[in-house]
Amino acid sequence: MMIALVTGAGSGIGAAIALRLAADGHTVAVNDLSLEAAKATVEKIHAAGGVAGAYAADVSDEVAVTEMVDLITEDFGAPEILVNNAGFGHQARFTEIEPAMFDKIFAVHVRGNYLCTRACLPAMLEKGQGHIVNIASQLGQIGGVELVHYAGAKAAVIGMTKSLAREVSTQGVRVNAVAPGPINTPLVEALSEEWKTAKRAELPLGRFGSPAEIGGVVSFLVSDDAALFVGQTLGPNSGDVML
Ligand code: NAD
DSSP, rough: OEEETTTTTTTTHHHHHHHHHHHHTTTEEEEEOOOHOOOOOOOOHHHOOOOEEEOOTTTTOOOHHHHHHHHHHTTTTSOOOOEEEEOOOOOOOOOGOOOHHHHHHIIIIIIHHHHHHHHHHHHHHTTOEEEEEEOOOOOHHHHTTOOOOHHHHHHHHHHHHHHEEEEHHHEEEEEEOOOOOOOHHHHHHHSOOHHHHHHHSSSSSOOOHHHHHHHHHHHHHSSGTTTTOOOOEEOSSSSSSSO
């Protein structure tokens, strides 16, 4: 069993990944911007008999990320599983995207991924064992209207996944991405009912995914059953994108 760090795990997909990894027997460091949200996930893990701790940090803040990983290492040991999940959604026509929002999307999704990986990778390489799972989005594969900034950042995450996988896989660290379709979380619940009804109707599966179903994909990717998965982008997307 390993020590896992899941970012943005105070809500939605991240919380479900943290719960699943804990149920699998891993020790889980639950990160979120909000300490309260991280603690709520930790309480659920404890209630289910798992081992976890809450760590508040903004993944786009270099100092906060370094301090967080140092603290996790003191408390439990260096993370052997890193799930880069923290993120947020934002929609705007290209001409309406403000530079500050463009920068923020890239800061959290791309720089955050880079900083957390940078903080965790050296110990994984030293040990010759580790797993990095990056939560991208199918929008990073196919794009989306009013999503140039978000889809661009998620495409960057897929490119980073492939490049790092090429670099470190022979040293025992497997790097993969998950590109979910619509998943029932606060991020998607905030979208209009009209959009959700229309989107559900066009999905081959006819329904959105649940956060727990993404937890299952991450659980598989960090298991020995996924030994041959290197630099892949798995698509739990209700059939919306078939590559
Ligand atoms: P969510 O809003 O339910 O949860 C995201 C969590 O990340 C929140 O608790 C938030 O506080 C945290 N967070 C945001 N910025 C952070 C930061 N800078 N540092 C640390 N934590 C931060 O959203 P979700 O739907 O669970 O999304 C999780 C990930 O999955 C995101 O990367 C999102 O882009 C991706 N995703 C979601 C969907 C979907 O349909 N819900 C689909 C594809 C990809």
